[in-house]
Amino acid sequence: MASLSKCPSSSSDEDGELRRGPWTLEEDTLLIHYISSHGEGRWNLLAKHSGLRRTGKSCRLRWLNYLKPDVKRGNLTPQEQLLILELHSKWGNRWSKIAQHLPGRTDNEIKNYWRTRVQKQARYLNIDSNSIAFQQLIRSFWMPRLLQKIQLGSSKDSATNNQHFINNHPQVCRHKENVQTTDETSQISVASSSESMNSSSHMPQVLAEYPTSPFHAMGTNNDLNTFLKGCYYTDNISYDMEAFTLESMAGPGGLEGPIGGCHLDKNNWLNGSNLGDHSLWNMDESWQFSQEQ
DNA sequence: AACAGTGTCAACCGCTGCATT
DNA sequence: GAATGCAGCGGTTGACACTGT
Numbered sequence: 001m002a003s004l005s006k007c008p009s010s011s012s013d014e015d016g017e018l019r020r021g022p023w024t025l026e027e028d029t030l031l032i033h034y035i036s037s038h039g040e041g042r043w044n045l046l047a048k049h050s051g052l053r054r055t056g057k058s059c060r061l062r063w064l065n066y067l068k069p070d071v072k073r074g075n076l077t078p079q080e081q082l083l084i085l086e087l088h089s090k091w092g093n094r095w096s097k098i099a100q101h102l103p104g105r106t107d108n109e110i111k112n113y114w115r116t117r118v119q120k121q122a123r124y125l126n127i128d129s130n131s132i133a134f135q136q137l138i139r140s141f142w143m144p145r146l147l148q149k150i151q152l153g154s155s156k157d158s159a160t161n162n163q164h165f166i167n168n169h170p171q172v173c174r175h176k177e178n179v180q181t182t183d184e185t186s187q188i189s190v191a192s193s194s195e196s197m198n199s200s201s202h203m204p205q206v207l208a209e210y211p212t213s214p215f216h217a218m219g220t221n222n223d224l225n226t227f228l229k230g231c232y233y234t235d236n237i238s239y240d241m242e243a244f245t246l247e248s249m250a251g252p253g254g255l256e257g258p259i260g261g262c263h264l265d266k267n268n269w270l271n272g273s274n275l276g277d278h279s280l281w282n283m284d285e286s287w288q289f290s291q292e293q
Numbered sequence: 294a295a296c297a298g299t300g301t302c303a304a305c306c307g308c309t310g311c312a313t314t
Numbered sequence: 315g316a317a318t319g320c321a322g323c324g325g326t327t328g329a330c331a332c333t334g335t
Contacts, residue, residue, distance in 0.1 A: 065303070065304085312321100
């Protein structure tokens, strides 16, 4: 809801100038009532006649991003995150287009998610978030991880949400379906915590769809497991996205190609700027990495 | 408890494309 | 075809919340 404590433009209340900054409860109410009786659209007209001292733009934004009844609040589900990653790889920063495929989610929200979660990882890995290398990382590591989360979630829940998602996004959920089937030839293990590190999940379709995936160059399952253990870190409640380390990928049996061209400052692999600030490594992984040096 | 650093997200800004005149 | 106004989009900012020291 709108913050009532802050009112940066209160001085303009008296002089009739346009208000800016956070919306008040009164403004929200006014906007909702106006739209409920006049409908959406014609925002400049709305701004003039509603009594709000806001621009039409501001009214539109407030309605679409916050007040509209079907706007979903709360964290993005793994399904939604997966879809965002999938669609962004297709369309790039076409946030509104992506948002059209996530009912209840706004372009602003998706954009914020991308910038705060995804780009953060790209920055940490010193990769351009729009680069092919980073897209490859997303497809090879992050998306399988989300698929696993979806799988785990569906086994816990009644799976109604997942079924809804599958019905609406069959192209993405081809991955999920295959995750749930066994394919011995392309089994991989993806783990996020020390506990789940030992559990297997399968996503052959992901591999099939992404023939350039580094998994294809990985060889045996044992290699994969070792590799993946080095790439995942202890799950963090705050971030659904995965962190992966280029060093571990570029190590023995690791990534070749464009990703290998990216690098972190190896001299800083254990200093605060790379580790403490981001908490991407747990002790075991740090140790493992140190052994590889 | 206080402070600093970091993350999140609502809101603003500038630009573009489209419709209308 | 040019001018104008509007809606919408994507990038950016800033305030607040949260976390660590």
